[in-house]
Amino acid sequence: MKSVPVIAIFDIGKTNKKFFLIDEYYKIVLERTAHFKETVDDDGDPCEDIDLLTNWVKQSLQDIFALKKFDIKALNFSTYGASFVHIDQDGKVAGPLCNYLKAFPDELKDEFYARYGGEAEVSSKTASPVLGNLNSGMQLYRIKHRKPELYARIKYSLHLPQYLNFLVSGVFCSDITSIGCHTQLWDFVKNDYHDWVYQEGIDSILAPLFPSDSAMTTVIEGNEYHVGSGLHDSSSALIPYLTSFSEPFILISTGTWCISLNPFNDNPLTVDELNKDCLCYMEYHGRPVKASRLFAGNEHEKQTKRIAEHFNKPLDHFKKVKYNAEYILKDDGAAGASGQALMQQSLFGDRNLSAFSSYEEAYHCLIRDIMIQQQASTTLVIQDTNVKRIFVDGGFGKNVVYMNLLAAAFPHLEVFAASVAQATAIGAALSIHKHWNTKPVPGDMIELKYYAMSHKMEVE
Incomplete structure (x- = not known):
């Protein structure tokens, strides 16, 4: 054999x-x-x-x-x-x-x-x-x-x-x-x-x-x-996307942190951007990758625990919640939030859970509050880079409420949930592809699910 x-x-x-x-x-x-x-x-x-x-x-x-x-x-x-x-x-x-x-x-x-x-x-x-x-x-x-x-x-x-x-x-x-x-x-x-x-x-x-x-x-x-x-893991996880797509894109890598990575943005970081938790990673060819960070996964974990306790539901009940635009269309003034404080924590921590009629309504509000932050954070790294697509990998990429709201927050861009099995390891293998692999890089490494805008989300 x-x-x-x-x-x-x-x-x-x-x-x-x-x-x-x-x-x-x-x-x-x-x-x-x-x-x-x-x-x-x-x-x-x-x-x-x-x-x-x-x-x-x-x-x-x-x-x-x-x-x-x-x-x-x-x-x-x-x-x-x-x-x-x-x-x-x-x-x-x-x-x-x-x-x-x-x-x-x-x-x-x-x-x-x-x-x-x-x-x-x-x-x-x-x-x-x-x-x-x-x-x-x-x-x-x-x-x-x-x-x-x-x-x-x-x-x-x-x-x-x-x-x-x-x-x-x-x-x-x-x-x-x-x-x-x-x-x-x-x-x-x-x-x-x-x-x-x-x-x-x-x-x-x-x-x-x-x-x-x-x-x-x-x-x-x-x-x-x-x-x-050897490679830093965040830079390694970006390589499958750089290998597969040539047109400018944003990758939102989601977990405890939601990190918006723009490999096509080489504008110098400003003091304001640094204060809003922007930084640069380095792409494996030595080019800067402007990034913004949001502690959204941590916020989601804290607040879903609070919602579950209030409505007497399991901690992971959010995984069963289906997207309902009717919950989002309720105007509670949240869109007026702005400024540096917005980047530190979402509005949801100050909300009275008794104001919600159900777990589902409260959860939609949580994701809407997080999305106000996410839109502000991701916008920081888009700038003048002609970005046409946003890819989301990690936990939030599997969250239909988050993905629908992201599509609404960026109606001028194509929004995809993206997944690469073990992206960090695959990236490390791809980085030295020419030294060990005689076959072409496959075109189906990344699974994509497109989310069309269902309604417009205004954030000031």
């Missing part, structure tokens, strides 16, 4: 660690998932257990290389961002993998921005709001100034995807999708590291950049493999 040519992909999320084999037609032929308990860092704060993750990656590779029915041609990696693994002179992990949710010291933050021109100056050049440890460059600044003993041991600090690459290839490299994603390391104006990185000497522990669409050749147990440098 002839072995099946495949690419191996490690897709590492905060909760789920996944390993895939993907064939030349971009079908997943093997999937394994693991979950690890967190450990604590040297300050006693919770963090990823890098030893458990390292051992799992090594064991997974050992197991898969032993399977004769697959012919592994290449490997690549996608992981969550804002996370550094520090490597010492002997190639060993030198310290804990800091959790990006860890609090950043206020006095150190104030010292940094006072030294380097202020928050607005640094943020506008690095295309990122001030986010503490979520700006991964600030983790390195903190280590240098608060943990000098650790800093002295570091040969290279690798973002997590490039650490996984290092485990396989032994090569130290950096990748632009990680370096360019809300790290405050990369100056989008001069297309180089920000001046503060050079002034602090932190560039010396950042490995050389390696192209995201290239692969290095690595020999493992006498066999040659093409190995990608």
Whole structure:
């Protein structure tokens, strides 16, 4: 029996660690998932257990290389961002993998921005709001100034995807999708590291950049493999869409956050946009992707719990709600909401649930309130980019109330619910397609469902 040519992909999320084999037609032929308990860092704060993750990656590779029915041609990696693994002179992990949710010291933050021109100056050049440890460059600044003993041991600090690459290839490299994603390391104006990185000497522990669409050749147990440098997961999930569609589009990636991504918008971020939680990701060819973020999935989870308790329904009852335009046409003045406060929380949290006659009516109001935010957030990144389509992936793409209201909110655009099975892993495979796959990229990777406008939604 002839072995099946495949690419191996490690897709590492905060909760789920996944390993895939993907064939030349971009079908997943093997999937394994693991979950690890967190450990604590040297300050006693919770963090990823890098030893458990390292051992799992090594064991997974050992197991898969032993399977004769697959012919592994290449490997690549996608992981969550804002996370550094520090490597010492002997190639060993030198310290804990800091959790990006860890609090950043206020006095150190104030010292940094006072030294380097202020928050607005640094943020506008690095295309990122001030986010503490979520700006991964600030983790390195903190280590240098608060943990000098650790800093002295570091040969290279690798973002997590490039650490996984290092485990396989032994090569130290950096990748632009990680370096360019809300790290405050990369100056989008001069297309180089920000001046503060050079002034602090932190560039010396950042490995050389390696192209995201290239692969290095690595020999493992006498066999040659093409190995990608690894990708930041948000940038990786965008690749199937960039591969499939050439006309300008917006992708709204929905989950806990609803992130509107416009790969066709290279306008510089303004201070107002930064204040409204806009930032830039980096597309795998090194082009900025303007994005706006909304905490809508979190808001939906909180408010559906409140509605369920009030109407004595199961927590997931919203999945059974069918779209009813009559609920939306009721005018309660919500459309008049505007301003920066709108981007922080929806109007629904202040609503009296006793005013609604049913769960369904209350739920439609919740999604309408969220949609007022969503329209404002997505509009921030459309601008003058000739966008004709909006694609929605993730949980809200399966929500008929949300999708109908989105179509109404953007009547001049085509709105689609879109789905790609394991988009992040598929994107990592596509990024190095030319290095392992002799077949053309299939045209049916993305499933689309079109939503026509059923009525016009006015938002001022």
